[in-house]
Amino acid sequence: MHEYDIRVAGPEDAGGVRAVTLDTVYRDFGSGYVPRWHEDIVDPVGAYLAPVRHALLVAVESGSGDVVATGALDARGPLAPPNPAHVAERYPSGATAQLRRIYVRPEHRRRGLARRLVRELVGFAVADGGYRAVYLHTDPAVEGAEAFWRSLGKVVHDEREDPGGGQGIVHFEIPMGR
Secondary structure (H helix, E strand, C coil): CCCEEEEECCHHHHHHHHHHHHHHHHHCCCCCCCHHHHHHHHCHHHHHHCCCCCEEEEEEECCCCCEEEEEEEECCCCCCCCCCHHHHHHCCCCCEEEEEEEEECHHHCCCCHHHHHHHHHHHHHHHHCCCCEEEEEECCCCCCHHHHHHHHCEEEEEHHHCHHHCCCCEEEEECCCC
């Protein structure tokens, strides 16, 4: 039986965070590291720990102490392009908590870690007091991603329905449950 501790990441977790996130973008996304999309992966401390309104959480396996899952939140809304202009307008930076890097190592999936990370991050957004919405986007080609996010939030735009299919990304809003 695996037990996990979910906690705020510290600088000492940067290597474990990088490992989980880089493994995910190479294995699950097939894109590998793309600097314009993944700059925060290289510097998770600067991206999520230094800014006051940002958060980085880790799930650490009890016993081994290994980082097995990550979850982040920042105050940057989606940009247009590459996202549709109406989505960027609906979720402006500063008023939007964007969920990012909700990644779980394959051997630790289906144990509620992602759901727990999201719950904690939404709690952080609510406690901040300045966020009006929690937003995220996902690639539905990643196995299980779309179904997981549909179980937690509502679709605000599905690019697959756009003429030409857009980027094929699905945009979600997660209830803040105030």
